[in-house]
Amino acid sequence: MRAVDLIVKKRDGGALSREEIEFLIDGYVRGQVPDYQLSSLAMAVFFRGMSFEETGFLTRAMIASGDSIDLSSVPGPLVDKHSTGGVGDKVSLVLAPLAAACGCVVPMMSGRALGHTGGTLDKLESIPGYRTDLGVERFREVLRSCGFAMTGQSERIVPADRLLYALRDVTGTVESIPLITASIMSKKFAEGAQALVFDVKCGSGAFMKSREQARALAVSLARTGASLGRQVRAVITDMDQPLGRMVGNFLEVRECVEILQGRGPEDLRQLTLRLTAHMLVLGGLAPDISGAEALCAQRLRDGSAWRSFLDNVKAQGGRTEALLDPDQGPRAPRTLALRAGASGFLVRLEAYRFGLASGLLGASRSRKEDPVWPDVGIEILKVAGDRVREGEELCLLHGRDPQRLEEARSLLEAAVTVAGQAPPPRQLVLEEIDADALGKD
C-alpha cells in the first residue's frame, strides 16, 4: 500500500477502506507517512468528504493510535457529554454531578479556554485547590466514589489527534466535518465513555456559525457513532447569545452553584436538564426524555446533585468554602459597567464579542501559553427581551487592568443591540438528532 495512491483515491472521490485508513493513521503516528502526505489527504477530504462508515474507520484508527482508558471496573452506565464550545457554556459543571446523582457514571475529560471560548478545566481550576491533573488511577477512584470525575486529557490518549489537529491548524484543513467528527469522537470513546451526548453549538459564539454547518456536524456525529455501534445523541443548541448570565471562570462556577441550589437563570437550567436527560436515556436510567427530565429536576430539587458536586470538589482537592460562600472565592479588583446607549428592548447580546471581551479581560487565552485568571469576566445584568432605559447598566465587567476593561467595554458596546420592539423568544434547543431515526447512510 502506498500513501500517494490512497490520496489519489480520495481526491478522485473514492471511499477508503478500513485497512487503508489504518495504514495512513498508524503510519502517520509512527512517522512512516509524512506530514505532507497527511495534509494533502486532509485537503482532499475537505473537498470530497468521507462517508459515515469511513469516518467511523478514521475514528477507530485514531483511538488505536494510543491508550484507551479501561473503566470496566467502574460499575454503572458510562455516559459523557461533549460540547463543541461556546460562550458562558458552563453546562458540564452542573450536568456531571446531576447525571451522577441520577445514576450515570460520567468520565469527563475536558479542554481549556482558547480564543473566544471558555474551557471547563479553567472554570474548575478557579475553585481554590481544585486539581484537574488526575492520573488514570485517581480518575478511576474519583469516578467510583463520586460518580463523575473531571480531568485534563492524557497525553497518551489519541496521539493521532494531537498530531493531526496541529497539522490541520496550519494547512487550512480544520473545517472538515468528517475530520472534526473523528477528532471529537475518538477522544471521547478512548476516554472510556460507552454512550455520548453531543451539544453542537450554533451561532455567533460557536465554531459552527450556521444552522446548516451545525446540522451537518450533528448528523455526522450521530451517524458515525451508529456506524461504530455506539449510542450517540446530538443536540443542536443556540450559541448566538451567551448561555446564562455569567461569562468567565469563577463567575461561571458561582452561577453553577446557583443552579445546583435550585436558583440561577432559566436558560442554563433548561438546557442542562435537557442534555442530562439525554444521557439518562442513553444510560438506560429513564424510559424517555420527559421521564428523564423529571428525574433530573427532582435530583436538583432534593439537593443530591449539589451534594454530588461538593463531594467531587473535595475529592479533587478543591476548597468548598468558596462554593458554600462564593463571596470568599476569587473576585477581580475592578469592575466597569456597560450601560444602555438608548431606551427600548435589548434584542441581542452577540456571543462572539462577549467571548472575545471575556478573553481580553483574561478569562481565556489568545495563545496556548497565555495565563488565565479565575476572577475576571462579564456579569450579564440584562438579557435579550428585557426592557432597558438609556444609561441603565446592562453588564458588569470584572477585570484586573483598567485599560483592558475599557477595551472590553468597547467590544461589548458593539455586541449589544437595543431596538424599539422586543425580539422573539429565544429557542435554546434547535434540533435533536438520533441516528436511529435518520435511516441509513
Next chain:
Amino acid sequence: MRAVDLIVKKRDGGALSREEIEFLIDGYVRGQVPDYQLSSLAMAVFFRGMSFEETGFLTRAMIASGDSIDLSSVPGPLVDKHSTGGVGDKVSLVLAPLAAACGCVVPMMSGRALGHTGGTLDKLESIPGYRTDLGVERFREVLRSCGFAMTGQSERIVPADRLLYALRDVTGTVESIPLITASIMSKKFAEGAQALVFDVKCGSGAFMKSREQARALAVSLARTGASLGRQVRAVITDMDQPLGRMVGNFLEVRECVEILQGRGPEDLRQLTLRLTAHMLVLGGLAPDISGAEALCAQRLRDGSAWRSFLDNVKAQGGRTEALLDPDQGPRAPRTLALRAGASGFLVRLEAYRFGLASGLLGASRSRKEDPVWPDVGIEILKVAGDRVREGEELCLLHGRDPQRLEEARSLLEAAVTVAGQAPPPRQLVLEEIDADALGKD
C-alpha cells in the same frame, strides 16, 4: 502574510495575488514554508484551479527561484519547442537543426526517458560520444556556432520546480493543469527562450489521455504565456499510436537521419514540419504557417538541416560516423519478431503499450537510477491502415535479454489490433491553439 491564510483563500475559491504567490514559492524554496503547507495548497489548487493570471504569477515566481540563462549575446530569434512526451516522439532531433537552418536559435534543454516515454537526452547520447552535459558557457558557444544546442537541465534553473514536482509526485497533486503549466513554462523561459511552441500530446501514449484534458492544458499554456507577455503556440497532436516507425534510442536517431536526408516516415516528417513552421512564425522568419512550411521543406530538401545536425553533433562531441553510416552505430545483439495473429487490416498500435515494451527492453527507466541502453527498442514494420497476412512480421523487437524480449512481445501482442476493415486515416495535428485568437481570460 501567513501561508495558512493563503491556503484557506485558495481552498475557498479565491485568487492569489502576485505577492502572495511569490511569498509562498520564495518561502518554500528558502525552507520557510514547509512541505506540508505546499502540499495542502497544491491539493486546493487541484480542486479550485488557478486563473491564467495566477498561473502566470506562479510561473514567474518559479523562474525567480533560480538562475535564468542569459542568451542576449546570441543573435537571432530564440524559439524553443516543448513536447509533453510520448512514444517514438523524436521530433526535437529534426526540428532543432531544421529551425536553425531556417534562422531560428533553439536553446533546447531536455529531459530523460522515464516510464513509457522516451527522452531526448537518452536518444542523443545513443550517438557515440555525444555530450548532453554542456555547461552554460559551452551551451552559448554551441548555440552561437550551430544555431541550436541540446543539453540537460541545469540544477540551478528553477529549483522551485524540482522541489515542487518531487512533492506533487508523492501527494497526489501531479494532475493539475495550472501546476503542470507553471512547471513546463518556468523551465522553458528560464532556459532563455523568448517564444515557445508546445506539442501537447493526446491519447494512449500521452500524459493527457483525453482530448478535453489535452485541450485544457494547451489553452492554459497559450493563455498563461500571453499573460506573461510571451509568444506561445500550443499544438495538440495525436499520441494514441507511436510517432514514426522507430521506438528506442539509436533506432530513433536513425529514423531522424532518414528524415533529415529527405526520406523516412511521412507522419514524422509532417508533424516536424508543422511544429517547426510555428517556430518560424513566432520568430518572425516567415509571414504565415504555409510560407513557413514551404521554407522548412526547402531546408530539408537542400540538405542544410542535415548539415546543421552534423555540425551540432560534432560540436557536442558526437562521432558522425554512426550517422553517416548508421550500421556502424549501436545495434542490439538480439531481435524477435511480432507477427500478425490474423489476416486483415492493422487498425491500431496502442502507444502506451509500445512505450512500456520499449522501456522493458531497456530504452527507458522505471526508476530514475535505472540504466538505459542505446541499442534496444522496437522497429515498426506495419502501421495502422496496412493490410497484413496472418504470420506476417508487424514489428521487430531489438533487445539484449531473451526473456525481456519475450515479455515485450507479449505486451505488444495486446497492443496491436487487426480487423476486417481499414481504420479511418490518422489525423496527426488535432488542434492549434493561439492565445490571441482565444480572446480574454
